[in-house]
Amino acid sequence: MHISDKLREAQKTGQPVFSFEYFPPKTAQGVQNLYDRINRMHDWGPAFIDVTWGAGGVRSDLTCEMVNLAQTYFGLETNMHLTCTDMAVSKVDDALDTAYKAGCTNILALRGDPPRENEKWIAKEGGFRYAKDLVTYIKKNYGNHFDIGVAGYPEGSEDQKDQKILMEHLKEKVDAGGTHIITQMFYDVDNFLDWVKTVREYGIDVPIVPGIMPIQTHAAFLRRANHMEARIPPEWTKALDPIKNDDNAVREVGKDLVADMCRKIIDAGILQLHFYTMNLEKATRMVLEELDLLPKDGTPNTRSLPWRQSLGLNRREEDVRPIFWSNRNKSYVARTQHWDEFPNGRWGDARSPAFGELDQYDIGLRGTNQQNIELWGRPESIKDVAQVFIRFLNGELKTLPWSETTTTSETIPIKDKLIDLNKRGLLTLTSQPAVNGLESTHPIHGWGPKGGYVYQKAYLELLIPPYLIDELCDRIEANENMTYYAVTKNNDLRSNAPSDGPNAVTWGVFPGKEIVQPTIVETVSFLAWKDEAFKLGSDWAHCHDHESISRKLIGEIMDTWYLVNIVDNDFHKSDAIYDLFDGMGIPDLAKAVPGSSLLINGHAYNNDEPKTNGTMPRMNNVIQPSPLRN
Incomplete structure (x- = not known):
């Protein structure tokens, strides 16, 4: 303008x-x-x-x-x-x-x-x-x-x-x-x-x-x-x-x-x-x-979209984004700048050469090794790692490897639930509460023109150890309102999503306009985000000396854990997505150190055993978005 x-x-x-x-x-x-x-x-x-x-x-x-x-x-x-x-x-x-x-x-x-x-x-x-x-x-x-x-x-x-x-x-x-x-x-x-x-x-x-x-x-x-x-x-x-x-x-x-x-x-x-x-x-x-010119709590929100819109030459009309990059705006824009068919509503597919190598986008962890160690410490157990996430949620840390920005006011209603998950060793990356028809001028959740109403589904993205994945998938699939994606660094992908298409998790209804759906979850972009998310964690591990406990600990998390996102499609509820984790967690966080059964195999899980409980067969070392588990 x-x-x-x-x-x-x-x-x-x-x-x-x-x-x-x-x-x-x-x-x-x-x-x-x-x-x-x-x-x-x-x-x-x-x-x-x-x-x-x-x-x-x-x-x-x-x-x-x-x-x-x-x-x-x-x-x-x-x-x-x-x-x-x-x-x-x-x-x-x-x-x-x-x-x-x-x-x-x-x-x-x-x-x-x-x-x-x-x-x-x-x-x-x-x-x-x-x-x-x-x-x-x-x-x-x-x-x-x-x-x-x-x-x-x-x-x-x-x-x-x-x-x-x-x-x-x-x-x-x-x-x-x-x-x-x-x-x-x-x-x-x-x-x-x-x-x-x-x-x-x-x-x-x-x-x-x-x-x-x-x-x-x-x-x-x-x-x-x-x-x-x-x-x-x-x-x-x-x-x-x-x-x-x-x-x-x-x-x-x-x-x-x-x-x-x-x-x-x-x-x-x-x-x-x-x-x-x-x-x-x-x-x-x-x-x-x-002069009282700064925004303050309680003033009507005037965002045109729920995320920060790019003003790049070919991006001014962009009105849809995957939720995974909500805390890494620059990374998202850089990586999608040349994706096939952008910005005409879709981003091509995983076979497109436009996906490219991560290094060319300069999306790795920022700061020197020493700066990052001073920021996040030298964790030697899962409890130490979880404490980094808890400090971030409490506003004591401004960034995480996966988040370039501090937590927002939107997190307040679910903050205690997120902290509780991290206390149990389940490491939360991205989340949003359910919103059911708030006015578009709402000071926290509002966006878009005046006179409208905004909605969003409860969303949660986290890292969990492999021995909990079967139980979590079973719990999600027992709830007809829940959809999910779960994937390891080596592309063991699981999902109950009915298709590879987008699932809108934020939308708005405004006078004289079609329904606007600016934030989505979908297979292709999740797999692209997966590569970035595990790279950021690996970069964090490499801030530490090669033989250090911290490097081995964070490295094992990146190499063996699942990145999971869950959508509760019933936007009337915010708590059900957290009820999935009742009684679930790592038994003794302080003893969860590199090489321990708590960290990797634990319980009855064996990485080499085939699944026998009806789950989708493993898809190792190759990205295959479909067929997905229904």
Whole structure:
């Protein structure tokens, strides 16, 4: 969606919106940490983000990568900065093509700074001299695909202080095709509002987005203000100088000063705020909290779908996903990007070459071995492993090998049941409670347009030891409302699903629309997820030394246990799926260590014995989705 359309919609509704700016970090670790931060800040509800472009194209490849990631994986509307100073036309073409293919529809067209080593800057042959030239070029080659933002300078630019000349340049950029204005940072709100009046008097009527710089520390505040030659109001100096050596106090006072400035802007009828985050989040969050602009429990949910939607070029219309990847959004998007027939409702089948090798998708465990050991410890028994899952459910851990995100509010109604399963050594990966006709604006379960009702079936995915699989399958099949899939790393697949087709586990009913079924369970995607799930567990094992108990323990779980998903098709019930496990578990978790009967064979189960209780014959070492057990 074009940014200018979002801004006009905000003016119509009277609801303030905000956006964030990020810049490409200099180190690989910095890049990964920023992705984590962008992902967290996504949940605050920004209207868009923008990503800066270094002078002369420095780190420009990383800018393009960040835009692609934000659009495709995080589902964030992204505005790509593009400077034209000292840029060959071919470089501009490459950047625009990359943005187009990523699904990006917004560009902030800037002149940029001339190289400092040149005493007298001369545009490259055939290149661009001014931002208006870049705006004209984008419009000529891409028509209305890109919404083009331009820069505004309420206090003058570094090389031009004459506001009359700057205003003429601004009008030229807008007349060439600029659709909105994003301003340089400022702290003098009265001067900004006077500048806005002047802009309107020049006949420029596109939306204006003020640039807001939160205050992190006193030194950084002065450095940035001086660099941008931004005027600091005397009352700000009076409030901040006495506490300049106390960073926490500076952030608290700075929060109030910046929030008051934002309120004056909003009261003046400008409902858009653009935060220069400097790749940090705390000070920005403090301002948004002070303005009461962050989502909070009890507010109506405005998600269009129950999962984070990709804004990649070919994925904007995607409205169905398998539930298995609910906690690994990036992995799902990466792996299905080229699956056969995507996004036309299906994903091909397991024989498709598009399934490929896992390594090419970069979906393995993140972090160094030492970081992961510090996070999840050195488990030496199933009890230790289960405790990692329990700590995650209790919010003490932010991630698991199978989950890139923390638990959500949706987990609260079933949290105690999940913890109970893990206490018995049954390791839960993904789950959802049953939902029977809640309003689509419900703060936790709601999604889709207003006036609708949403539903979902109870779902549970977990890892269980092989000696429990026969009993569990029998219990599931004794309940006519339950369907399941169970599979080992080596493809011993069992199921009672009536077909290989999809089973909708989430759906919504909305006025004037067909029933929407955005989350499904199906054979083909489950088998693809199986490979990923066992690889993630194996990666966790390989964080530990080759001869360590931890490596052997986690490795044996991955090599011998079953990955099981269960759907209770009676969406009126949430508890029945957990009743299946009454009395079931590992007898002594503390003694379940590598090589123990409790961990592997135990009871009457023998991995080499054929099944004699009517179950489907084993399907070792080859994926055969059918025939399935009926």
